Amino acid sequence: MADIPKIRWSCKKSLKGHINKVNSVHFSGDSRHCVTGSLDGKLIIWDTYSGNKVQVIPLRSAWVMTVAFSPSGNFVACGGMDNQCTIYDVNNRDSSGVAKMVRELMGYEGFLSSCRFLDDGHLITGSGDMKICHWDIEKGQKTMDINGHAGDIAGLCLSPDMNSYVTGSVDKTCKLWDVRDQGHKQMFFGHEMDVASVYYHPNGQAFATCSEDKTCRMFDIRADQELCQYEAPGKNAGFTSCVLSSSGRYLIASAIENGIHAWDAMKGTHNGILNAHENRVTCISITPNGMALASTSWDQYGKVWV
Amino acid sequence: MVIMTTEVDKNQTKILAKEDITSTSTNTVTEPAPVAAASSSSSSSSPCSSSTSTTKPAIATTTATTTHLQTQSNNKKNDDAPNVLVYRKMEAVIEKMQVESTGVPVRTVKSFMSKVPSVFNGVDLIQWILKNYDVDDVTEAIHFANSLAAHGYLFPIDDHKLSVSNDGTFYRFQTPYFWPSNCWEPENTDYAVYLCKRTMQNKARLELADYEAENLAKLQKMFSRKWEFIFMQAESQSKVAKKRDKLERKVLDSQERAFWDVHRPMPGCVNTTEIDIKKAYRRGASSHGTGSSGTAVHNNPTEQWNRIIALRKQKLEKRTIKVSKAAESLVSYFEQYVDYDYFLTQPEQPNPWQTDNTEMWDAEKVSKDIPLRRVKRWSFSLRELLHDPIGREQFTKFLEKEYSSENLKFWESVQQMKKLPQSEIKPAISRIWLEYLCPDAPSPVNVDSKSVDLAKEAVNATGPPNRWCFDVAASHVYHLMTSDSYSRYLRSDMYKEFLNCSRKKIKSIPNLFGVKR
Numbered sequence: 001m002a003d004i005p006k007i008r009w010s011c012k013k014s015l016k017g018h019i020n021k022v023n024s025v026h027f028s029g030d031s032r033h034c035v036t037g038s039l040d041g042k043l044i045i046w047d048t049y050s051g052n053k054v055q056v057i058p059l060r061s062a063w064v065m066t067v068a069f070s071p072s073g074n075f076v077a078c079g080g081m082d083n084q085c086t087i088y089d090v091n092n093r094d095s096s097g098v099a100k101m102v103r104e105l106m107g108y109e110g111f112l113s114s115c116r117f118l119d120d121g122h123l124i125t126g127s128g129d130m131k132i133c134h135w136d137i138e139k140g141q142k143t144m145d146i147n148g149h150a151g152d153i154a155g156l157c158l159s160p161d162m163n164s165y166v167t168g169s170v171d172k173t174c175k176l177w178d179v180r181d182q183g184h185k186q187m188f189f190g191h192e193m194d195v196a197s198v199y200y201h202p203n204g205q206a207f208a209t210c211s212e213d214k215t216c217r218m219f220d221i222r223a224d225q226e227l228c229q230y231e232a233p234g235k236n237a238g239f240t241s242c243v244l245s246s247s248g249r250y251l252i253a254s255a256i257e258n259g260i261h262a263w264d265a266m267k268g269t270h271n272g273i274l275n276a277h278e279n280r281v282t283c284i285s286i287t288p289n290g291m292a293l294a295s296t297s298w299d300q301y302g303k304v305w306v
Numbered sequence: 307m308v309i310m311t312t313e314v315d316k317n318q319t320k321i322l323a324k325e326d327i328t329s330t331s332t333n334t335v336t337e338p339a340p341v342a343a344a345s346s347s348s349s350s351s352s353p354c355s356s357s358t359s360t361t362k363p364a365i366a367t368t369t370a371t372t373t374h375l376q377t378q379s380n381n382k383k384n385d386d387a388p389n390v391l392v393y394r395k396m397e398a399v400i401e402k403m404q405v406e407s408t409g410v411p412v413r414t415v416k417s418f419m420s421k422v423p424s425v426f427n428g429v430d431l432i433q434w435i436l437k438n439y440d441v442d443d444v445t446e447a448i449h450f451a452n453s454l455a456a457h458g459y460l461f462p463i464d465d466h467k468l469s470v471s472n473d474g475t476f477y478r479f480q481t482p483y484f485w486p487s488n489c490w491e492p493e494n495t496d497y498a499v500y501l502c503k504r505t506m507q508n509k510a511r512l513e514l515a516d517y518e519a520e521n522l523a524k525l526q527k528m529f530s531r532k533w534e535f536i537f538m539q540a541e542s543q544s545k546v547a548k549k550r551d552k553l554e555r556k557v558l559d560s561q562e563r564a565f566w567d568v569h570r571p572m573p574g575c576v577n578t579t580e581i582d583i584k585k586a587y588r589r590g591a592s593s594h595g596t597g598s599s600g601t602a603v604h605n606n607p608t609e610q611w612n613r614i615i616a617l618r619k620q621k622l623e624k625r626t627i628k629v630s631k632a633a634e635s636l637v638s639y640f641e642q643y644v645d646y647d648y649f650l651t652q653p654e655q656p657n658p659w660q661t662d663n664t665e666m667w668d669a670e671k672v673s674k675d676i677p678l679r680r681v682k683r684w685s686f687s688l689r690e691l692l693h694d695p696i697g698r699e700q701f702t703k704f705l706e707k708e709y710s711s712e713n714l715k716f717w718e719s720v721q722q723m724k725k726l727p728q729s730e731i732k733p734a735i736s737r738i739w740l741e742y743l744c745p746d747a748p749s750p751v752n753v754d755s756k757s758v759d760l761a762k763e764a765v766n767a768t769g770p771p772n773r774w775c776f777d778v779a780a781s782h783v784y785h786l787m788t789s790d791s792y793s794r795y796l797r798s799d800m801y802k803e804f805l806n807c808s809r810k811k812i813k814s815i816p817n818l819f820g821v822k823r
């Protein structure tokens with residue numbers, strides 16, 4: 001198999017507007033809009049093409065740690081140290097002109113660390129109280145409450161067909177779940193420290209993980225084990241977030257040490273590093289069509305890379 | 307607005323807060339928590355009782371050693387934390403700077419009408435660093451001084467921005483009591499009291515900056531019920547302050563301000579008390595709730611290991627494919643999709659970020675050709691075909707021609723049903739049942755009797771409706787479509803024609819990734 005070229009990065013837009021660390025970013029299904037959440041207590045919805053803010057949503061709690069856009073682009077969810085998940089309707093405004101709060105999902109005993117929409121009516125969350133919860137948004141009701149891991153849930157990713165999901169946890173393991181069931185289907189060992197983030201391979205049969213143990217890994221579901229391990233030269237930083245390109249060839253992960261790394265996922269070779277930010281890169285998100293990448297950082301910026 | 311502090315030994319702040327409360331209610335001890343001066347902090351358990359007797363400016367008296375030792379013993383449990391190591395190093399530097407004969411020259415500067423006590427200027431500081439430490443150049447020295455300032459060990463006397471420049475700007479040392487190694491994690495109430503206090507004194511140097519006024523307003527909203535209380539506390543603190551010597555007050559005020567500049571930094575300033583909030587949480591360091599604190603992982607190692615052994619055994623027995631096969635499948639997936647990976651291949655539609663062309667998103671509105679690559683993708687799998695709105699439309703047409711469109715319709719309505727809110731599931735189930743599955747359904751689908759039985763059970767079940775009850779039947783139908791109609795569709799003239807002249811105009815093309823908003 002031929003080598004792949006060094007990944008070409010260029011920063012197309014800087015998303016300026018937050019006045020504190022930006023903790024999380026997620027793209028909408030239209031591959032154009034994204035939402036970022038920052039410790040300044042704001043969610044901002046960006047048009048990543050123009051770099052303009054589309055909407056600013058002030059939050060009741062500034063401690064936002066995770067955000068999610070629904071695939072339809074109609075809703076955004078966020079949560080964090082307020083131990084709840086709040087859902088806003090992007091298309092409806094309340095009397096003061098900000099996006100209308102639709103639901104506050106409460107009942108967590110720990111911070112919310114990850115959330116993803118199945119569709120406009122359903123949401124899955126992972127939290128610091130080690131639980132995975134499924135919610136019916138219309139009723140604001142919990143439909144499932146699973147003691148998922150032996151440590152905080154850190155990352156959650158839905159499979160491309162939306163029928164299953166994987167979670168990564170501080171207990172160093174990853175688990176595979178069926179959206180219909182309580183029990184996990186498979187469990188994946190290997191990481192030596194907290195798993196920070198997980199990302200499904202587009203074929204739905206494998207997933208990539210990144211961890212504080214300074215490695216990223218690829219696990220295969222059908223083989224039920226680790227396929228490959230990726231390290232940065234020097235191996236001096238843990239990772240915060242990872243994604244795969246739409247053919248599954250590039251593995252891209254953001255590091256604590258301000259950079260974003262890329263690997264050839266098939267060969268396991270390091271492909272490049274981009275000094276993306278001036279402080280820790282907290283989260284990266286790739287557009288559903290795989291055209292662009294957004295990153296957020298403690299340096300208060302978000303950036304769009306193409 | 308607020309960022310977590312680094313090292314956190316909450317006890318101290320809590321005690322302070324508590325004593326504060328008692329002090330205001332009894333109106334006796336009035337020394338405010340954060341102003342408990344340098345000399346008093348050696349008795350860290352009751353700094354409030356120390357008192358108004360401190361008369362010398364804190365900075366001049368910092369013999370620091372006693373306090374420092376005290377701090378260290380307080381922090382034994384946090385010894386391994388990296389920040390503490392850094393703090394210790396910084397504090398050693400600061401102590402060296404404060405030695406009277408060899409340190410940075412500290413003086414009281416006379417200006418036009420008033421005196422500025424215990425300050426040193428930026429030039430002296432940088433010179434001192436250059437002389438005493440092995441730094442290469444001025445830039446490095448400035449950087450070093452900046453990091454000391456960022457942690458609040460020294461601060462500019464009239465700027466909220468904690469930085470150092472190599473000029474005549476005046477700086478002052480922070481009292482050891484406020485050093486970050488004391489594990490401050492000040493609460494918002496303390497901050498509110500502090501801001502409130504500043505509004506009470508009619509002095510230019512105490513005037514609130516814009517962002518502080520904003521914070522105050524926010525806090526006032528947040529603590530509306532407790533506000534009277536906060537106000538009382540602020541009042542009593544400011545009363546005590548008024549009794550102090552003027553110069554001493556100046557120093558203490560500035561030190562307190564610098565303390566808050568570290569812990570509630572001005573917007574745009576990088577906060578140094580940075581730690582991943584999730585981590586802080588897990589160490590049980592934060593008051594904003596509880597994480598799993600990591601103990602669950604370790605509390606019972608035997609049990610944990612037994613569980614892992616059991617799971618690994620299970621894993622051994624599970625049927626899996628070989629790693630080589632798995633790797634191959636990923637490689638072949640890549641080979642199939644390499645044309646669609648925009649990091650590797652130029653997209654057919656211009657990339658809007660590169661070409662400044664929003665065609666990709668506007669395609670719905672413009673009538674245009676369907677790219678060949680997109681049509682090719684339909685042949686990869688049924689999933690790809692159905693994922694593309696045009697593909698789905700074409701396939702539906704094809705099935706209609708074959709009089710088997712009910713399969714696709716059934717599958718689609720089952721998928722649709724899964725997305726409905728729980729309240730609408732029940733009617734949807736019966737609708738699908740009546741339409742496709744029941745014995746005299748108008749458009750019966752071709753499924754095996756087992757799936758029908760399962761579905762029947764679900765329909766007649768009395769429990770809460772199950773949105774996945776038709777999944778077995780649906781996957782059966784899907785499989786049927788893949789093996790039968792889908793492969794026939796790919797061989798059909800219809801698809802070939804489409805593939806050959808995908809250049810042909812059609813009226814409107816829904817965006818492949820487009821989503822209705």
